[in-house]
Amino acid sequence: MSVxxxxxxxxxxxxxxxxxxxxxxxxxxxALSLQDRLDACEANExxxxxxxxxxxxxxxxxxxxxEVTSPEHNPGFKKILEEHYNPIIRRIRAIEKPIIAAVNGxxxxxxxxxxxxxxVTVAHEKVSFIQAFSKIGLIPDSAGTFFxxxxxxxxxxxxxxxxxxxxxxxxxxxxxxxxxxxxxxxFEAEVTKLATKMAAMPTQALGYTKRLLNKAMTNDLxxxxxxxxxxxxxxxxxxxxxxxxxxxxxxxxxxFKGK
Numbered sequence: 001m002s003v004x005x006x007x008x009x010x011x012x013x014x015x016x017x018x019x020x021x022x023x024x025x026x027x028x029x030x031a032l033s034l035q036d037r038l039d040a041c042e043a044n045e046x047x048x049x050x051x052x053x054x055x056x057x058x059x060x061x062x063x064x065x066x067e068v069t070s071p072e073h074n075p076g077f078k079k080i081l082e083e084h085y086n087p088i089i090r091r092i093r094a095i096e097k098p099i100i101a102a103v104n105g106x107x108x109x110x111x112x113x114x115x116x117x118x119x120v121t122v123a124h125e126k127v128s129f130i131q132a133f134s135k136i137g138l139i140p141d142s143a144g145t146f147f148x149x150x151x152x153x154x155x156x157x158x159x160x161x162x163x164x165x166x167x168x169x170x171x172x173x174x175x176x177x178x179x180x181x182x183x184x185x186x187f188e189a190e191v192t193k194l195a196t197k198m199a200a201m202p203t204q205a206l207g208y209t210k211r212l213l214n215k216a217m218t219n220d221l222x223x224x225x226x227x228x229x230x231x232x233x234x235x236x237x238x239x240x241x242x243x244x245x246x247x248x249x250x251x252x253x254x255x256f257k258g259k
Contacts, residue, residue: 003030005055006037011048011199011258012192013041020056025064026110028075031084038091048258049199050095051191052118053102054111062109062132085110085142092117093214096207098198102191103169103178108132113144116151116177119210120198122191123169124184129177131161150217151177202240203258 005016015037017024024030041047054060068074075083092099092114101118108130115121115129123129131148133140140148140161149157152175160167172178182190198206208231215227235241239259247254 002033003027004033004037006040008044008047010196011046012051012195013037013044013047013049014051014053014195015041017052017054017060019064020054020058022064022066023058023061023106024054024056024111025061026084027064027067028073028079028084031080031088035087035091038088038095042091042095042097045258048097048201048203049195050097050099051102051195052099052114053104053191056105058105058111059101059103059107059115059127060111061106062111065136081141085114088114089117089143093210096210097203098201098206098210100191100195100198102187103127103129104187106130110142113140113142113147116147117143120194121178122180122182122194123172123178124187125169125181126184127169127172129167129169129172130164132164134162135164146217148177151175200256202238202244202256204238204240205235208235 001018003018005018007014015034017030017034019025019027019030038050041050063080068077068080098120099118101115101121103115103121103123104127106128107115107123109132112129112131131140131144139145144161148161151157152160156175159165167175167177169178169181173181212224212227212231216224219227240254240256243256244254
């Protein structure tokens with residue numbers, strides 16, 4: 001059984017973490033396989049949006065603790081961080097295509113932080129997010145200490161990470177931790193609708209927007225204004241810009257090609 005499932009429908013790649021019996025907790029095999037699938041999606045010009053979700057009842061419960069306590073198969077935390085989670089986060093932020101986290105169940109530990117690193121994160125109302133690290137004497141990883149304070153503020157992030165409180169999806173939306181809560185009965189259909197909409201948008205411009213948001217985390221105002229100018233000039237020379245303007249003038253729906 002493959003620990004990562006992938007299907008491509010139209011311009012959308014659906015990547016599914018597939019260890020439902022273990023709540024999709026990460027093993028080395030699954031982490032490396034996810035990196036490979038993300039690389040393939042980045043290289044595939046036909047893919048213009050990526051949806052990341054989990055099989056079964058969970059999105060991802062974080063690290064498989066059986067692996068890290070196994071005398072034979074434990075890769076060690078240095079490898080887990082430097083070869084598993086850090087490369088996954090880097091790929092999610094570097095791929096200049098929209099990545100949607102469709103959180104279909106509990107997202108804990110690294111699973112929660114991978115979801116929060118995506119461009120657009122949605123969940124249904126029965127989902128919960130847990131910074132579970134402190135419960136076993138660890139610190140948050142997978143860029144949680146980078147993204148969560150920026151999403152919800154220092155005080156709230158500090159408390160959630162230290163106390164390990166469970167955050168229900170409705171509260172996560174209220175805090176700004178995620179984009180939107182979708183009713184469970186419509187979840188898959190609405191995720192597909194969202195991904196279809198994003199895949200039909202000007203992919204190059206969305207990728208540049210993502211690059212700008214990444215740089216905004218560390219740039220000062222002048223650096224950000226300079227980068228906006230640079231990328232706006234490039235965007236204005238794109239086929240999608242020409243199509244968007246023509247469609248506006250002609251009062252029709254634009255057909256973007258992502259170029």
